[in-house]
Amino acid sequence: MHDLQKKDLQYIWHPCSQMKDYETFPPIVIERGEGAYLYDVEGKCYLDAVSSWWVNLFGHSNKKINQAIAAQVEKLEHVIFANFSHKPAIRLAEEIVKITPGGLNKVFFADNGSSAVEVALKLSFQYYQQIGKPKKTRFVAISESYHGETLGALSVGDIDLYNEIYKPLLLKTFKAEGPDCYRCKYGQSRETCDAQCFEAMKAVIEVHHEEIAGVIIEPMIQGAAGMKIYSPIYLKKLQELCTQYDIHMIADEIAVGFGRTGKMFACEHAGVSPDIMTLSKGLTAGYMPLSLTLMTDKIYEVFYDDYLALKAFMHSHSYTGNPIGCAIACASLKIFQEENILESNLMKAACIREKAENLLKYPHVGEFRQLGMVGAIELVENQESKKGFDWQKRVGYQLYQMALKEGVLLRPLGNVLYFMPPYVVEEKEIDLMIGTAEKVIKEYFGYA
Secondary structure (H helix, E strand, C coil): CCHHHHHHHHHCCCCCCCHHHHHCCCCCCEEEEEECEEEECCCCEEEECCHHHHCCCCCECCHHHHHHHHHHHCCCCCCCCCCCCCHHHHHHHHHHHHHCCCCEEEEEEECCHHHHHHHHHHHHHHHHHHCCCCCCCEEEEECCCCCCCCHHHHHCCCCHHHHHHHHHHCCCCEEECCCCCCCCCCCCCCCCCCCHHHHHHHHHHHHHCCCEEEEEECCCEECCCCCEECCHHHHHHHHHHHHHCCCEEEEECCCCCCCCCCCCCHHHHCCCCCCEEEECHHHHCCCCCCEEEEEEHHHHHHHCCCHHHCCCCCCCCCCCCCHHHHHHHHHHHHHHHHCCHHHHHHHHHHHHHHHHHHHHHCCCEEEEEEECCEEEEEEEEECCCCEECCHHHCHHHHHHHHHHHCCEECCCECCEEEECCCCCCCHHHHHHHHHHHHHHHHHHHCCC
């Protein structure tokens, strides 16, 4: 074990980890990154096929973004954001409003995705308190949802691995059975269905609408659930019902925004515009923590009054609207425009699909699903029954370790191996990514 690994384990508690695993699988200490690759202190190279937890867009150590950081550092590193502002934040807010779905005209800054969700929930709750609908205090989320790990965000999540121990602390949220297109109980295809599964959400809203402030949803893809992709018709039906019953539709685009799904924002697939939208991860192209919560003028105006009316939104973070983070986000949006990223990604996404669908020939590959630059292989015990592996076998985790030995970072979601590479990947990286997935699947399951 390298001395740095020993010091790491002496002092550091890593996220989303059982630290005892690190006794036999110590942390990989990264020295530098370049493009789609990471390099550890011993010189080994890894293809970052998961964009370092879905945040990296244009590769590590991107020169254009590096230059934007250097220029901003020389001007202003940070300033209190109450009663003060600065050019990068103003530019970013203006550009974001231009490109997000129509009607989202106000921008609130925070530090990370979970914080953006907390802002969204608090805004929605306070809005109804201030318009004379005090019964509207609860939220609706779908099964296997994930919206972050602060207490409010956990309250609207539905993955027991993260939630179960904290349930005594959490808000009481209505949960509706969500889409499961791979195991659709209606026998439909996500490409041709009419989102019959929406009936579960409809039933919850029709019974409890007087209590419901908002419905929060990950548009098009449920990330932590295993990159579960569903029909855009579900989102259309949701917006219609939320409008009918005066409920906020909250779109959590933290993981799926900024081109991941083939559109700039996933809501665009359904042509819907939510009342509130949360953004983070790709917002700063993988460089710094920053998040945004956007809302309609209708919501904003309920908070706009004389100070003595006590209607202000009293929420803040010390690093709200950090100038360096905002400068990075502005540089990232400029790259989208200058390099026609969405267009070039269409060809890369097609390349990923063509190569990954070849893996369906293996008996334990149940499905390959893809939307834009997000692809996922679901591993099953039996293709016909679609029965998944017992979580205690840690099949995905073992494949992850095997792939790292081959120089590819493929961190799984349970029994799902997924591809979410930086947009700078070329065909040779796609070959390496898919080829390594195939190699470790063949080795693990003993295919000839």
